[in-house]
Amino acid sequence: MTISSHRCILVFIVCILAALALFPAAALATADGAREMLYIITRTEKEAETLGSFAEAARIDYEVLLEEEYVSPPGEMVLTTLPRVAEDAKNAGIKPFCVGAEFSSEEDVLISEPLDTSVSLSFGEHSQTAAFVNGIRLLTYVNGTTEGTITLSDGRQAPFMVKCDGAWYAPWYEKNGLSAIAISVLIGQYCGTEGTGEMFVIIDEIYPFSDLSALKNTADMLYSAGVPFIARVMPVYNNLDYPAFERYADALRYVQSRNGTIVIHDFIEVLHEWEREPAADRMARFMEALDEQDVHYFPFPYSPLNIDIGTLEGISSKEKNFGLAGIDIMTPFLLDGDEAEREELLERINARWLTIRDYRLRYTTDKYAYESREVTENFQYIKEEERSFTRFFAAGNEVLVVVVVVALLVFGVLMVAGYRLYRRKFYR
Amino acid sequence: MSVVDGLALGSLICIWTLLLVNVSLTVAGYIYYWKTERRPVPELKDEDAPMVSILVPAHNEAVVIAKTMDALLGFDYPADRYEVIVVNDNSTDRSAEILADIQKNNPGRIIKVINTDAQTGGKGKSNALNIAFAQAVGDFLVIYDADNTPERPALRYLVAEITNNRRLGAVIGKFRTRNRNASILTRFINIETLAFQWMAQAGRWQLFRLCTIPGTNFIVRRELIEKMGGWDVQAIAEDTEISFRIYMEGYVIKFQPKAVTWEQEPQTLPVWFRQRTRWVKGNIYVIFKNIPLLFKRNVKRIKFDILYFLSIYTLLLASLISSDIIFIGNAMGLIHPTLAGFSTLLWLMAILLFVVSTFITLTTEQGEMSWSNLFLVVLMYFSYSLLWIIVAAYGFIMYLVDILFKRETKWYKTERFS
Secondary structure (H helix, E strand, O other), rough: OOOHHHHHHHHHHHHHHHHHHHEEEEHHHHHHOOOOOOEEEEEEHHHHHHHHHHHHOOOOOOOOEEEHHHOOOOOOOEEEOOOHEEEHHOOOOOOOEEEEOOOOOOOOEOOOOOOOEEEEEEEEEEEEEEEEEEOOHHHHHHHEEEEEEEOOOOOOEEEEEOOOOOOOOOOOOOOHHHHHHHHHHHHHOOOOOOOOOOHHHHHHEEOOOHHHHHHHHHHHHHHHHOOOOEEEEEEOOOOOOOOHHHHHHHHHHHHHHEEEEEEEEOOOOOOOOOOOOOOOHHHHHHHHHHHHOOOOOOOOOOOOOOOOOHHHHHHOOOOOOOOOOOOOEEEEEEOOOOOHHHHHHHHHHHOOOOOOOHHHHHOOOOOOOOOOOOOOOOOOOOOOOOOOHHHHHHHHHHHHHHHHHHHHHHHHHHHHHHHHHHHHHOOO | HHHHHHHHHHHHHHHHHHHHHHHHHHHHHHHHHHHHHOOOOOOOHHHHOOOEEEEEEOOOOOHHHHHHHHHOOOOOOOOEEEEEEEEEEEEOOOOOHHHHHHOOOOOOOOEEEEEEEOOOOOOOHHHHHHHHHHOOOEEEEEOOOOEEEOOOOOHHHHHHHHHHHOOOOEEEEEEEOOOOOHHHHHHHHHHHHHHHEEEEEEEEHHHEEEOOOOOOOOEEHHHHHHHHEEEEEEEEOOOHHHHHHHHHOOEEEEEEEEEEEEEEEOOOHHHHHHHHHHHHHHHHHHHHHHHHHHHHOOOHHHHHHHHHHHHHHHHHHHHHHHHHHHHHHHHOOOOOOOEEOOOOOHHHHHHHHHHHHHHHHHHHOOOOHHHHHHEEEEEHHHHHHHHHHHHHHHHHHHHHHHHHHHOOOOOOOOOOOO
16 A cells, blocks of 8 residues: 555545534524524533423523533524533524523623622513622623622612624523522523413322322312412332322322312332333333323423422512513412411412413313212232142142051051050160 | 243152152062061082182271181181182271281181282272172172171071072072161161162062162172173172173062161261262263163063163153242242142141151061160151252262263272271
8 A cells, every 4th residue: 555545544534534523513403493492501400400490491402511512503593501501602603591699791781790689670560679699790882682689788780681693692690599489481582482371280299199188178278279380209110000009099099070170290210129120111001001090191291390388479570460570470379288387378379469371271171070989998018929739739738648647547556555665665 | 830830740640659668669579578587598508518619809998807718717608618808999098907807817717818009990899899809719699798797597598598599590688787876877777778778679579579789788690700801990899780681681589588787877967078078979870871672672671770760860850940940939939839749638637647667677686676666767757858858969070070071980898886
């Protein structure tokens, strides 16, 4: 082989490598025609989880990239807490949505040093009264459209966020409260969906071993108050023929007859899982068991933003009615505590004038009647194995018992006689 | 039905069948015990006493030979009517010296000592017996192992029985364990030998007029050995071999439990293991060699013996091993037999039956009917009996290996304890 042919091969390899670098994964992702994916790029999983829950509330599909996995901006929509990612995105002609306290002043924005102060927030139709915040950074100068207003205790004001030409900035947000709602709404806007959003009441994490009578009682209570609700059940994969499961299903049938919408919690991968069965198979088994028990469950692709009633009470609205926030919100209805506590909780939900929607209406207008079913009480927990030759052995057993008893009797007689002979022979 | 189920079913049938056969034999043996207690041994006057040759093969027996000779020379039998022929077979210890001394100290007695070398001897017990037989002048041959201490009347009883009945080709006596208190192993062996003799020897005699020569403490007609051309040097279990040949000549072998000898049993497990492996291999050799007899007409009696030993060494062994494997495999979750089983009560009763049937044979001997022996019998079920399975399996495999590689059968001499 000549030197020139060597060079030819080298050039070819370099060309292939260059082509691979020039076609990032994002280009491939858009090619399939689906809606643009939002990429959430953060340093920690916890941050990603929080931002992910905001995106879900706006019904946005997203993918998470942690800093350690990040190479270059993977798509056209990037929500990040990392200045380096924002920089790369801008250089690549992408407009990033920058959230969190890590960003500092840029050409279009000036951002203050961290402050410890109490702040009030107003956003759209809603406002949240003053609360003390550590290390808040404020937008002190912006060149763009702003949304929301932060008011400090000394009366100074700053925009909650700004939409500049090159990037969006929201240097402060919290996991809960109005700032969380605001970021969720803004993520929706960033992704180009302007949803109206709905509010729900949810009874979450219902296990077969939860207090099922409290569940039924709560369902009754909410039904009488005209409050539809979501009942999110935890999937179980084994012992689906046990009476405990029958009782569980019975309670769920009762719940669905009381305007409760049954949805299934996502599969939770348990650590030290020794079972090799794929998650999808296990989930399918659970769903099949629910089908058999006439429990009607509904899809739950996006989890609404979880805001408890106490937080909702701290957010005021222009009208007496809380109104619609632009994203989906769910407020949990806890089963623990006694009936009086649950009544008080219902009272508070009513008092805040929330417009609670029936989640089931997204899929059906059917109503479900409840019919009690008998639970198998004398259930055989340890299944008796199929046995072969049972009759042969049963008969053989009887015959042999008789034979052995006869043999033992014969030996008994011989033993008595032998003992006498022994005494005569050896003790004379 | 799966293969595992088939195996389990076959095993159960075999185990129960043989258990019941053995129980029947024990009952029959006990009945025979009663009979012998009532009936005296036929009388033998000194003047009618025939000439008897006592053959003693001995290989490195210096530790025990003097005591054995004492007992042999002390028989209640006319001294001029029997000779003692010791084949000191290629010994490297002081046996020759000791035997020479004994000869010198008993000038009036007929003692023949044949010292062989590596050329003429060292080829096993059968070969040694053939050498002794060549020198024997008696009408009857009596064989004792070199570690035996027969009781004084033993010889008279054996001769009295055989001369009393023309149909008897041989008469065997009973052997007891001399060193039974030496270790827990010898205590087990003591129980085992008693149970075995009352079940297999007395039981078979009572039911089928069948016995197997035990290798020591028996008398046989000279003409029979002559007719057979001596002992088969190939057979390492020469006793079973001789027994079959006697039956084929139309004679029977009788068990006379009053003719007693005391012998030394292995005190340690390795010695026991080697001895028993030799027995197993030897018995398997004889059984397989004689399987064609099952299809002959005129040897009805031996058929039971061949079938009995065949089923013990093949069927029972295979059954016990496979049922154990199935049990362990099932416990470990590796195999799942679906076969129904017998009730736990029945199994417990079966164990009780084993204990009772073994213990009852101990009531025949002074000092053996004790609580400690009862406890030992129970213990045996869970220990000694399991060792037997291992020995039998090992012996069987060794037998097959010998055949496969055409290895020569080797006579392992049981080690003696001083």
